[in-house]
Amino acid sequence: MSTPDPQDPAAADxxxxxxxxxxxxQRAEQDADPDEEVVVRDTETGRTHEERAQ
Known part of the structure; x- marks a missing residue:
């Protein structure tokens, strides 16, 4: 990854x-409920399971 040219408006954007x-x-991680769970889908099998968000 190269350093963006600060003079290039597109790079600055x-x-x-x-x-x-x-x-x-970072704010989302700080605000997350420590007991929150998320549903994760296995892309190979299509099966889902729940796990801790953090």
Whole structure:
């Protein structure tokens, strides 16, 4: 991965978007219920199971 050119508006927009996504992900992890469970689907078999979100 190369460093974006700060003079390139498109690169700056991409970097801003990446930072926003990272911050949103971090907030979601902090706000998550420790007992929350998620449903996970096995892509090979199609079967689902529940597991802890964190």
């Amino acid at each position: 991409e970097l801003d978007e990446a930072v926003r996504a990272s911050e949103q992900h």
